[in-house]
Amino acid sequence: MTTLVTPAVPGPGQDPYPSLQPGGAPSLQPGLLPGSVPPDVPAAGRPRGWWRRNAVWLVLLPIAVVVTTAASSFRVWAFWWPDGVHYESQRVALGEPAHLASEYLDMGFDVPERANTYVLRELDATVTGVEKVDELPAPAYGMPVEIPEGSVAYEVQLHFAAEPQTDLSLCAIALVSDDGTRYGEAAPDVLGNSNRCLPDGADGFVSEQPEWDVSSFVLVDPDATIEQVRLSFGGPDYLAVELP
Amino acid sequence: MRHGRRRITWKGSLLVVGGVVAGCALVTTVPQETVVETPFVVEGAVGETLDLTYADLTVTEVRVADTLESFSEAAQAGGTFVVVDATWRATQGATSFVGAEITDAEGRTFWPTDQAGCSTSAKAQPGYAWHVTYCFDVPKDALAGATVRLARGGQTEEHAGQRRDAAGVVDLGISAEDAKTLWEATETVTTESPGYATARAEGSEE
Amino acid sequence: MKHARNGSPDIAFRVGRRVVSAVADDMSTMQRVGAGVVAALVAVTPFGAWSKVEAQADPVVAGTAIEVGPFDLTVVRAVKTGDLGYLTPAPGNHMLALVVDVTNTSDVPEYSSTLGSAIPAPRGVDVVPQESLTDLATNLDTDLDTDPGAGAGTEPGAEPSPSASPEDESEAEEPELPPASIVNVADATTMRILNPGVTYQVALIWQQSDEFTGSEIPVEVVGLDWIDESRLTLDNGYWLPGEVAFQGDVPLKDNTDRTPAPEDQQ
CATH class of the missing domain: 2.60.40 (Immunoglobulin-like)
Incomplete structure (x- = not known):
């Protein structure tokens, strides 16, 4: 006995009628008389597995994951990244000058012609000394300030060089201790000075001289070990100055 | 993909219904609020220093007053003012302390007033202790057993600002008898503006 | 995709149509209108259609x-x-x-x-009345043009009876x-x-x-x-x-x- 139907094109390595037993009578589909041809011949080829059938989606899945993550993470760069100081752009030793250059949007408060333009802030900064002091100098405005009980005061000395009219607003000089505590990061400082990067009593937020020195005072816990000075202008990047 | 009309099968329906039931059961049995929202409450008493990780908090003194006076304004209590003196010592970086709330024995809550030089919030940096005076206008029956809750996160919208963050809760130490005498006393407190905390003598200096 | 979509909404729709046709088939037009009105009244009830009556x-x-x-x-x-x-x-x-x-x-x-x-x-x-935003804007404008020293806040109150002006200009819009x-x-x-x-x-x-x-x-x-x-x-x-x-x-x-x-x- 031979088979009743011979496939015109045999499937690759696969019998299209697995139910046909070689050398035996073909088992028929229900309702078919022996000898008749099944009306709807299923397409030849091996039934594709789940992975094959969904291959396109499987390829698209990792792409979709990447796209959705990127879409929902816009807050990281839109809100978190520009707000705060969290990127160490440079690290120098005490006394070593650092060249800082960063762009910011000028509001034109001090130099009206720069209003609403992006300006490159370029300056050389050197932290020349960090010392514990026993008393605070008289502030430019207001009553003298005593070092409060349970605190010690540090004087941070800096030297700046920049073209006059360089905007130094949002200047922050923070002392970082070995446990990561950031002392004095917010303005105004202990003497009520709202811009630490300009000489005491300067009005406005732009530099006037090509070079100048600044002394900034910070209150610190008595048992803290200061390891680093951080200089920043609103972030997100900051200059780290390692203390010996 | 299968072609033709898709059948609604018992198996499929059971799977869907079972999945929904399982999800509901999970949501109701696992207390999500306590996991997601509960602040880390640090409890203490007046005079004790509480470690809130981001700051050390000390409630230094609790007073009552009918009248509060500052150099610019005098405020009269509708009930009585509970005047809470506290010091904040930030331990991580510059911090705003926004939360200030009194809870009475019944669970009612009271917020501070900004009248007469009283503070409703504070800002401080590490390296020093910062003294703040909070004033709460409360009724007589709120005094006994009241606690004050101070934190960097705000208490509005069911303590939303304090979720998964530390909050200090300090028992004001007012007993029922204390409450009576405190209520009857007609004190005037001259408020101090916030400033560096010193080992101050009793009362106010200025 | 096509098959996934016509699962349950299809069934709901068919069941709904069955119910409607079973009820409405042997009704007269008047009855249908009446039933429609009743159904509409029932439908608006949860949205507070009747609360105004008791307000x-x-x-x-x-x-x-x-x-x-x-x-x-x-x-x-x-x-x-x-x-x-x-x-x-x-x-x-x-x-x-x-x-x-x-x-x-x-x-x-x-x-x-x-x-x-x-x-x-x-x-x-x-x-x-409250200064509307447009009023405020015009105030700011005139201030900038004329003299910035004059307070923008007190000026509009002193203008010739601001309370009378709304009646003059418009009757429909209350300030x-x-x-x-x-x-x-x-x-x-x-x-x-x-x-x-x-x-x-x-x-x-x-x-x-x-x-x-x-x-x-x-x-x-x-x-x-x-x-x-x-x-x-x-x-x-x-x-x-x-x-x-x-x-x-x-x-x-x-x-x-x-x-x-x-x-x-x-």
Whole structure:
């Protein structure tokens, strides 16, 4: 006995009628008389597995994951990244000058012609000394300030060089201790000075001289070990100055 | 993909219904609020220093007053003012302390007033202790057993600002008898503006 | 995709059509119209279609306590005066103060602005309207053009009777009246927080034109509805001003010739 139907094109390595037993009578589909041809011949080829059938989606899945993550993470760069100081752009030793250059949007408060333009802030900064002091100098405005009980005061000395009219607003000089505590990061400082990067009593937020020195005072816990000075202008990047 | 009309099968329906039931059961049995929202409450008493990780908090003194006076304004209590003196010592970086709330024995809550030089919030940096005076206008029956809750996160919208963050809760130490005498006393407190905390003598200096 | 979509909505639709056709098939047109109307009435019921019928404002009587949202309040009196603490009327105006005893009966503090939203400015009695944003913009513009020294805030009050102008220009649009400044009568300080269980006597203060000479002001108290979660904004837990719940005329005392604030005449 031979088979009743011979496939015109045999499937690759696969019998299209697995139910046909070689050398035996073909088992028929229900309702078919022996000898008749099944009306709807299923397409030849091996039934594709789940992975094959969904291959396109499987390829698209990792792409979709990447796209959705990127879409929902816009807050990281839109809100978190520009707000705060969290990127160490440079690290120098005490006394070593650092060249800082960063762009910011000028509001034109001090130099009206720069209003609403992006300006490159370029300056050389050197932290020349960090010392514990026993008393605070008289502030430019207001009553003298005593070092409060349970605190010690540090004087941070800096030297700046920049073209006059360089905007130094949002200047922050923070002392970082070995446990990561950031002392004095917010303005105004202990003497009520709202811009630490300009000489005491300067009005406005732009530099006037090509070079100048600044002394900034910070209150610190008595048992803290200061390891680093951080200089920043609103972030997100900051200059780290390692203390010996 | 299968072609033709898709059948609604018992198996499929059971799977869907079972999945929904399982999800509901999970949501109701696992207390999500306590996991997601509960602040880390640090409890203490007046005079004790509480470690809130981001700051050390000390409630230094609790007073009552009918009248509060500052150099610019005098405020009269509708009930009585509970005047809470506290010091904040930030331990991580510059911090705003926004939360200030009194809870009475019944669970009612009271917020501070900004009248007469009283503070409703504070800002401080590490390296020093910062003294703040909070004033709460409360009724007589709120005094006994009241606690004050101070934190960097705000208490509005069911303590939303304090979720998964530390909050200090300090028992004001007012007993029922204390409450009576405190209520009857007609004190005037001259408020101090916030400033560096010193080992101050009793009362106010200025 | 196509197969996934016509799962259950299809079934719901077919079942719905079956039901409708089974009910409507042997109905006359009139019956169908009647059934349609009944169905529509049933459908609008959950959306508060009938609540307006019962919304009937109760009277406001000076000295009688009413309950509004979290507050128990009693209108004490209405007074017109000159200066009131730090509040000074613009020339041609005086201060209108509605003195109210208020207790927050809830368990949580309320902002005084919630109380302010429950008692809007009396209408039709020449309360100086709020400067609209467009007015403000024109004010700023003219200020910039002419002299920046003149205060933008006080100027519009002094302009030729601002309360009369709305009637001239448009009859349909009523000017928006400002929310009250809320002051504690006991010490003339601004109230910001109303703590639970504490009773305050507060004054709700507006500026009123001197042109008003009546002896009564109409007071409306708006009901406050607690919104657990707003379906629109998803904001949760606040009091939403609703319909006018109480209204009445309160006699107006004239204290304009006296300088002291109303607190000394208890």
